[in-house]
Amino acid sequence: MRQETNDPVLEVDGLVKRYDPPKGVLAVDGVSFSIAPGEVFSLLGPNGAGKTTTISMICGLLSPTAGDAVIGGYSIRRQPAQAKMLMGVAPQEVAVYGDLSARENLSFFGRMYGLRGEKLTERVGEVLQTIGLADRARERVAKFSSGMKRRLNIGIALLHQPHLLILDEPTVGIDPQSRRHILDEVIALNRAGTSVLYTTHYMEEAQELSHTIAIMDHGRIIACGSHAELVKQVGEVDHLELVTSQPPEQALEVWKDVEGITKSFVQDGKTVLWARAGDALLPRLFERAASVGLRVLSVQVQEPNLESVFLHLTGRALRDT
Amino acid sequence: MLLWELVWKDLRRMFRSPFAVGMAFIAPLFITGLLVLAFGGISSGSSGMSAIRLVVVDLDQMIPGIVAKAGTIVTQVLSAPALSSLFRVSAVSNEETARRMLSGREADLALILPADFSQAAFIGDAQTRLIILHDPTLQVSPQILRSIVNDILDNFLGSRSAVSGALDALQAEGFSPDPALADQVVQRYLVWVNSLTPSAGGSGQVLETRSPTQPVSSKSNPFLALAMAGMMIYFVFYSGAAASLSILHEKEEGTLARLFVTPVAKAAVLGGKVLSALLLLVIQVVVLLVSSSLLFGISWGFPVSVVLASVGLVACAAGFGLFLMSWVSSSRQVGTVMGGVLTITAMVGGLFTVSIPNMPKAFQTAGLSMPQGWALQAFRLSLNGEGVLPELLPLAVLLALAVVFFVWGLARFRRRLA
Structure with missing residues (x-):
C-alpha cells in the first residue's frame, strides 16, 4: 500500500472547526502544515488546544468548517474512502472490542481495510509480533492490562501498512514500561519508513520522537519547526529555578532587577529567572540574597526546552494549562 | 461480504x-x-398430570337385534387418543380383579359397567347403576371420570329422546310408522355412534371439548x-x-x-x-x-x-x-x-x-x-x-x-x- 514518492504524505490546508456556527466555539482556527514521507510530526499542546479536533478532521470523523486535508493526493472531503485507506488511526481512547480476542480484533479491522485470506492472516501475525501480544492472541481483550490494550489499539492502525500513522495521545494513562514500549514501537515504525502524525501534551515525547513539532494553543499553531528551531525562538537563555527560605514572591522582589535577567516570575512555589549565561549570574544572585538575609535552598539551571518555548510564546506553562 | x-x-x-x-x-x-x-x-387438564390408571369391567350384554353394545362404546371412548393423557385404560373380566388391582395400587379407578347397561342406555326400559371404585385418597380423578361417563350417557339419552320424540310427532300427525322403520332408525343411530369410536376408524372425539382459543388442528x-x-x-x-x-x-x-x-x-x-x-x-x-x-x-x-x-x-x-x-x-x-x-x-x-x-x-x-x-x-x-x-x-x-x-x-x- 505504501508508495515511494517525495510528495507530502499529508497536506493540511487552513482547517477550521467551529461548532454550531456562526457563534459556536472555534475549536480549530486555520491550521496548516504538511508531513513529508518518513517524517514524524508532533502536535504538541495542552489539553483543549485543538489537537484531537484537528486529527478528527484529518481522519474524516469531523467535517471541517473550512479547509481541507489531503492524504496521498486524496482529499478527505471529496475522496474520503481513498484517503482513509492510506491512514491508520489509533484514537486517544482505547477503541477495541473487549469481548473479542486480540486476533479477532485485528482480523475484523483488517477486513474493514480490505485485507483477506492469507494476506490478512500474515499481517495479523506480524502485527501481533510487533505489539508483543503474539502469546496472548487468543485471549479476550477485556482481560488485558491497559498497556496491552493500548498496544493493540496501535496494532489495529498498523494492519494495512498505512502511508500515514496517526497516533492521538497514545501514552495517556499507562504505566512507564508500556509507555516506553509504545515510544520504541513508534521509533521502529518510523525507521521502517512509516510517516507519523503524533499528538501529545508531553514535551519529552515530542522532543524524543519528532522531526517536526507544531505547538498548538487555542486552536492555532503558534510555532512549528524542529526542536532546535523552536528552542532558538526563545534565544540563548538559561532557565533558573530557585527555592528559598522566604516566600518566592519576596525572593522575586530581591532578584528581579539583577543585571542579565530577561524575565522573572513565580511558578510552582519557585522563583523562576531567565537569563543569558545563567551559570555566571549565580554568584550575583547569592550575593544579593545574602545581603537581605534570604537563604537559597536549591537551584536548578535548565537549558531552553519546549516548555520554555511554550512559556515564551503564551506566557503560560505547558503543564499548567 | x-x-x-x-x-x-x-x-x-x-x-x-x-x-x-x-x-x-x-x-x-x-x-x-x-x-x-x-x-x-x-388449565389444560393434561399438562403436568400423570394419566389415571383406569380399569374397566365390562359386564354389559348384547341386546339381540341391536348392532352395538353401550359398554363397548364407553370403553372405546375412554381409551380414545384424545383422552390418553387423562386415562390409561385396561380391561378386566370381573369386579374382584378390579378391586384387587385397586388394593394393590395397580390402578387408581375402576369402572363397572353392568350387564343391563345396553338395555338401559338404548331401550330405556330398565334402571341400572354404573359403579366407580377408587382409591379413597383420590378426589379429583373420580370426578373427572364421572363427568365424562355422564357426558356419554347424556349422549345416549339425548339421542334416544330425539328418536322417540320424532316417532311421537309422526304419530301425532296421524302417520303411523312401521315399527320396523323405527327399529331401523335406532339401528342407524347406533351404527353412527359406533362409527365414532376409534376402533371403527372414527376420530374418537365424541367428548372433545373445544375452547374458542384452541386451534382446530392443535392438541397443545x-x-x-x-x-x-x-x-x-x-x-x-x-x-x-x-x-x-x-x-x-x-x-x-x-x-x-x-x-x-x-x-x-x-x-x-x-x-x-x-x-x-x-x-x-x-x-x-x-x-x-x-x-x-x-x-x-x-x-x-x-x-x-x-x-x-x-x-x-x-x-x-x-x-x-x-x-x-x-x-x-x-x-x-x-x-x-x-x-x-x-x-x-x-x-x-x-x-x-x-x-x-x-x-x-x-x-x-x-x-x-x-x-x-x-x-x-x-x-x-x-x-x-x-x-x-x-x-x-x-x-x-x-x-x-x-x-x-x-x-x-x-x-x-x-x-x-x-
Missing part, C-alpha cells in the same frame, strides 16, 4: 454475552415453564401456547432494543468512531447493525418456536401462518428497537427506557395477560395500539389455525410499523452520528 463481517462481529459479541443469551433464549422459556408449573396442569394447551407467544414477543422486542443498543455502546467505547475512520461507509456500518439485529431476532424466534414445541408441546399452527407472524414480529421488533434506542443519549438511560417503555408497551399490548380467559374485548382492542399487540394478534391467529388470509392484516400493520420505525430511527442515528 463487508456487511457480513459487520454482522458476524455483532452476532459473535452477542452470543458471548451470557446476559444477552439468557434474555434472548432462556428467560422466555424459563418464565413460560414457571407458568406451566404454576397453572399449566389445571392454549393457555401455555398464548403465554409462550406473549413471552416470546416481549423478549424479541427486548432483543431488538438490545441489538440497537450496541450502536450506543460502540459509540461510547469508541469502536464506532474507529469504524468510521476505516474506508467503510457510515451507511454500511449502520446497515450492518440493522442486519445483525434482524438476523439475531430470526435466530431467536426460530429457537423459541422450535424449543417451545419440543419442551411444551406447543403447536404453533399452519407453517405459512407461523412464518408470516414471525416475519412481522422480527421486522417490527428490530425497527422498534432501533427507533427506541435512537432516543437514548447514553447507556445510563438504557435501564429506564428498556425496562420502562418495553414493559409498559408490552402490558398495554396484552402480552402479560394474554392467557387470562375472558378478558374484556376492549382490552384486546386497546392492545392493538401497540406494535406488540399486533404481533400477538398475528400469533393468536396462527395458534387458532385461522389460515393465511386473516394473518395478512397484522402482517401488513407490523411491516408498515417496521418501515416507519426503521426510517425514523436510522434518520435520528445518522443525524446523531454525523
